[in-house]
Amino acid sequence: xxxxxxxxxxxxxxxxxxxxxxxxxxxDLDVEKGEFLALMGPSGSxxxxxxxxxxxxxxxxxxxxxxxxxxxxxxxxxxxxxxxxRHVGFIFQFYNLLPVLTAERNVxxxxxxxxxxxxxxxxxxxxxLDLVGLADRAKHKPSELSGGQQQRVAIARALVADPxxxxxxxxxxxxxxxxxxxxLQLLELLNRQQGKTIVMVTHDxxxxxxxxxxxxxxxxxxxxxxxxxxx
Amino acid sequence: MSALSQMGAVTGMNLRSIPxxxxxxxxxxxxxxxVVGVIVAVFGMTRSLSQAxxxxxxxxxxxxxxxxxxxxxxSTLLVDAFATIKNAPGVARTSAGxxxxxxxxxxxxxxxxxxxxxxxxxxxxGVEPTSATIRPEVKLIDGRMFRPGLREMIVGxxxxxxxxxxxxxxxVGLRDSVWTIVGIFESGGDANESRLFADAQTLMSAYKRTxxxxxxxxxxxxxxxxxxxxxxxxNPTLSVSVERERDYYQRQSEDANTFFDLVTTFVGIIxxxxxxxxALNTMYSAVSARTVExxxxxxxxxxxxxxxxxxxxxxxxxxxxxxxxxxxxxxxxFNGNTIGIGNNVGTLVFQMRITPALLGxxxxxxxxxxxxxxxxxxxxxxxxxxxxxxRATA
Numbered sequence: 001x002x003x004x005x006x007x008x009x010x011x012x013x014x015x016x017x018x019x020x021x022x023x024x025x026x027x028d029l030d031v032e033k034g035e036f037l038a039l040m041g042p043s044g045s046x047x048x049x050x051x052x053x054x055x056x057x058x059x060x061x062x063x064x065x066x067x068x069x070x071x072x073x074x075x076x077x078x079x080x081x082x083x084x085x086r087h088v089g090f091i092f093q094f095y096n097l098l099p100v101l102t103a104e105r106n107v108x109x110x111x112x113x114x115x116x117x118x119x120x121x122x123x124x125x126x127x128x129l130d131l132v133g134l135a136d137r138a139k140h141k142p143s144e145l146s147g148g149q150q151q152r153v154a155i156a157r158a159l160v161a162d163p164x165x166x167x168x169x170x171x172x173x174x175x176x177x178x179x180x181x182x183x184l185q186l187l188e189l190l191n192r193q194q195g196k197t198i199v200m201v202t203h204d205x206x207x208x209x210x211x212x213x214x215x216x217x218x219x220x221x222x223x224x225x226x227x228x229x230x231x
Numbered sequence: 232m233s234a235l236s237q238m239g240a241v242t243g244m245n246l247r248s249i250p251x252x253x254x255x256x257x258x259x260x261x262x263x264x265x266v267v268g269v270i271v272a273v274f275g276m277t278r279s280l281s282q283a284x285x286x287x288x289x290x291x292x293x294x295x296x297x298x299x300x301x302x303x304x305x306s307t308l309l310v311d312a313f314a315t316i317k318n319a320p321g322v323a324r325t326s327a328g329x330x331x332x333x334x335x336x337x338x339x340x341x342x343x344x345x346x347x348x349x350x351x352x353x354x355x356x357g358v359e360p361t362s363a364t365i366r367p368e369v370k371l372i373d374g375r376m377f378r379p380g381l382r383e384m385i386v387g388x389x390x391x392x393x394x395x396x397x398x399x400x401x402x403v404g405l406r407d408s409v410w411t412i413v414g415i416f417e418s419g420g421d422a423n424e425s426r427l428f429a430d431a432q433t434l435m436s437a438y439k440r441t442x443x444x445x446x447x448x449x450x451x452x453x454x455x456x457x458x459x460x461x462x463x464x465x466n467p468t469l470s471v472s473v474e475r476e477r478d479y480y481q482r483q484s485e486d487a488n489t490f491f492d493l494v495t496t497f498v499g500i501i502x503x504x505x506x507x508x509x510a511l512n513t514m515y516s517a518v519s520a521r522t523v524e525x526x527x528x529x530x531x532x533x534x535x536x537x538x539x540x541x542x543x544x545x546x547x548x549x550x551x552x553x554x555x556x557x558x559x560x561x562x563x564x565f566n567g568n569t570i571g572i573g574n575n576v577g578t579l580v581f582q583m584r585i586t587p588a589l590l591g592x593x594x595x596x597x598x599x600x601x602x603x604x605x606x607x608x609x610x611x612x613x614x615x616x617x618x619x620x621x622r623a624t625a
Contacts, residue, residue: 052618057530078534085532092621096527100247112240113532157531169621 005031010063036191038211047217055167085113089158093170095150097142104138110161128156148179168200184210241537255516262509263553266502271561275585277491281484283581287421288480298470307442321455325364331449333359342394354426354577357434374414385414387424389580425580510604526620535613542609550601554594
């Protein structure tokens with residue numbers, strides 16, 4: 001396998017009040033194409049910061065981040081936005097659906113950034129909703145859907161533009177156990193059957209158990225985490 | 232997707248979320264409606280007052296005052312000067328061959344206002360019979376013209392509308408004498424329509440005066456003014472100032488409006504500033520309420536321009552709505568109303584006209600206020616670090 005994501009000697013710090021807090025110190029990481037990677041670790045360990053850097057939501061202070069052969073640490077925020085639109089699908093803990101739009105309109109949002117025609121967008125939205133098993137809820141607004149259904153709509157939205165990488169931030173953090181399982185099974189299915197590369201941050205060892213590789217982030221450093229390891 | 236389409240998409244999504252934020256959105260609408268309503272009403276009044284005065288003057292008429300006098304009430308012209316002025320070159324002739332000049336006296340009488348029963352001064356203009364030729368816009372609409380030598384008056388429609396006891400046959404007490412109303416006239420809503428007209432000689436006699444306040448002449452043409460003015464101002468026996476009548480009333484309207492304009496501008500600026508802060512507050516709230524949505528859209532790949540435009544368009548739309556509401560209310564409440572305002576020669580009665588130009592400029596001002604109010608929140612929304620904004624929602 002080839003590394004889809006390559007992170008070399010990345011440093012990241014934040015200013016909190018008058019203090020500069022070092023979050024990542026010279027971190028190295030490769031994520032192979034088709035891999036399902038779970039990042040675990042306690043709060044403040046730097047796992048979300050790492051995820052934001054991989055997803056192009058933030059830029060490192062120092063170091064190199066290459067995704068699909070492109071250095072993204074050197075892109076401007078405008079270039080990063082365009083890059084994200086083409087390469088990254090995001091799945092958030094609280095789904096982050098737009099409340100005024102129906103499920104199908106929410107799924108269509110990333111396609112508004114493409115040159116697809118209205119008919120093509122509709123077809124792709126239908127396919128994505130079919131894939132997550134929510135074709136019959138296309139006309140429903142988020143407030144009319146359960147948490148699990150909302151997260152499935154969010155997954156459809158993340159998939160619909162066929163991104164290079166799926167970035168999931170605690171995707172089951174707001175769901176009960178049964179619903180979490182079905183969402184994780186869906187992610188696993190996408191990884192195995194469609195070859196989607198997934199990077200997921202989670203506190204939940206059971207969720208991490210669905211990943212093909214688990215890494216433990218602590219104080220800005222990475223280590224292997226065994227299956228079922230506590231966060 | 233082009234930047235323009237992106238802006239349209241994000242703006243469309245934003246506008247659809249306004250119903251969820253009706254409370255905060257209504258702040259900007261109500262604030263702007265109030266500002267526009269007040270500005271339209273006050274400026275409408277001052278512009279209408281000004282127009283009524285300006286419309287009184289014509290460029291082919293000239294008014295002669297004593298040299299140094301700023302207006303008719305502070306001017307006195309002795310009888311000896313009348314013939315020289317009226318027969319100066321450039322003055323038109325009546326059909327009877329007389330010089331079209333009228334030596335006129337201004338007085339005032341206290342009458343009771345219909346609206347509140349309070350006493351207020353009404354101007355009385357004493358005119359010569361040639362006045363009918365000089366002021367063709369003065370038209371009798373009821374009754375007859377006063378007769379020279381008799382204590383009779385005709386009353387302007389504006390004055391009759393504003394004051395009691397000015398019907399034909401009613402009597403007006405003036406300096407120990409009783410005058411009878413014999414006719415009603417209109418003159419296109421100008422300042423004269425707020426007055427009573429009487430025979431100049433009879434009026435001067437009642438006031439025991441031997442001097443008039445002014446002489447108004449009809450010129451042969453607008454171009455005759457210079458010839459007329461030169462003849463009078465170079466005549467060593469006269470000490471007079473000569474103005475085109477339109478310029479004279481223009482100057483009077485500027486004097487009358489200086490105070491109103493100051494007050495209106497001050498109040499307008501204060502209210503516009505209030506509305507600006509209201510708009511700022513509303514749009515900051517809107518951006519704050521949409522932090523999750525904005526961050527999500529940015530994460531998905533929408534650019535900052537779409538976010539900025541969505542906030543600006545919302546601010547513009549809300550302020551435009553407020554402006555239209557405020558302008559409509561002001562128009563419904565005030566357009567066509569008759570207003571009486573006291574000035575140096577009595578009460579000036581005029582009709583309030585809210586013009587499309589005033590409505591348009593008020594709406595434009597409101598939109599500028601709305602855009603300025605939306606600008607800082609829009610920039611804040613665009614500069615919001617996506618990762619931080621997303622974390623804040625979790």
